[in-house]
Amino acid sequence: MAEPLLVVESVYAGYVTDLDILQGINFQLFPQELVAVIGPNGAGKSTLGKTIAGLLSPRQGKITFQGQNITQLRPNQIVQRGIAYVPQIANVFRSLTIDENLEMGAFLRSQNIKKLKEKIFTAFPKLAERRKQRAGTLSGGERQMLAMGRAMMIDPQVMILDEPSAALSPRLVNDIFAKIKEINALGTAIILIEQNARTALGLSDRGYVLDTGKDKLSGPGQVLLNDPQVGELYLGGGKLS
Numbered sequence: 140m141a142e143p144l145l146v147v148e149s150v151y152a153g154y155v156t157d158l159d160i161l162q163g164i165n166f167q168l169f170p171q172e173l174v175a176v177i178g179p180n181g182a183g184k185s186t187l188g189k190t191i192a193g194l195l196s197p198r199q200g201k202i203t204f205q206g207q208n209i210t211q212l213r214p215n216q217i218v219q220r221g222i223a224y225v226p227q228i229a230n231v232f233r234s235l236t237i238d239e240n241l242e243m244g245a246f247l248r249s250q251n252i253k254k255l256k257e258k259i260f261t262a263f264p265k266l267a268e269r270r271k272q273r274a275g276t277l278s279g280g281e282r283q284m285l286a287m288g289r290a291m292m293i294d295p296q297v298m299i300l301d302e303p304s305a306a307l308s309p310r311l312v313n314d315i316f317a318k319i320k321e322i323n324a325l326g327t328a329i330i331l332i333e334q335n336a337r338t339a340l341g342l343s344d345r346g347y348v349l350d351t352g353k354d355k356l357s358g359p360g361q362v363l364l365n366d367p368q369v370g371e372l373y374l375g376g377g378k379l380s
């Protein structure tokens with residue numbers, strides 16, 4: 140089996156002194172994998188994403204990317220290494236056009252901007268049609284696509300998507316998930332943080348179920364879907380599918 144791209148080992152992290160939200164969490168991501176992170180409200184899913192992205196500093200434990208210790212790197216250094224984080228809210232510059240938003244995403248690159256932009260417009264034709272339109276005028280689904288497109292401007296090895304389906308209509312949720320699959324198929328490894336547990340596990344290679352800041356369960360998406368323990372954590376018993 141290939142070496143993991145990203146390894147989170149026994150990480151503790153939190154927002155306020157003496158309160159650990161992540162409590163010794165372990166997580167691995169292999170090259171080109173699509174991994175879902177699911178779990179009840181407040182389990183620490185977003186906190187895991189933010190900690191990998193460097194927005195929170197681990198108090199204990201280690202994070203390794205491509206064999207190098209990135210535990211104490213700043214967010215900009217982590218982006219530079221090739222890990223892009225797409226937050227759940229406020230993930231685009233509303234007063235800038237689509238074109239400008241994409242160019243801001245490429246601030247760490249001086250070349251290939253045009254090529255990357257074309258690649259993103261091929262993936263998201265709706266954005267291409269409206270490239271001169273301000274992001275604030277886009278629908279929720281379009282804004283989510285723009286946020287993903289902007290993250291793609293650094294040509295990342297890993298994309299962390301924090302609840303991309305939040306607040307979208309069911310039809311748009313399907314569109315977003317289809318795009319996530321496409322981006323993953325082009326070679327980007329993806330960490331998909333989701334409330335929408337069934338769908339996320341259904342399209343992922345593997346999944347992690349978080350509970351009170353720990354990796355309670357992990358395994359292939361389909362195996363977790365059929366695991367009665369997973370159903371128990373969410374639905375008070377029974378299978379997820």
Ligand SMILES: Nc1ncnc2c1ncn2[C@@H]1O[C@H](COP(=O)(O)OP(=O)(O)OP(=O)(O)O)[C@@H](O)[C@H]1O
Pocket residue numbers: 154155160178179180181182183184185186187334
């Ligand atoms: N900026 C913050 N400051 C203080 N506490 C926070 C902050 N952000 C999150 N928390 C707390 O950390 C805990 C975990 O939150 P987190 O957002 O990681 O959970 P989650 O699993 O993503 O939940 P949800 O599915 O509801 O988004 C919660 O108790 C939350 O109140």
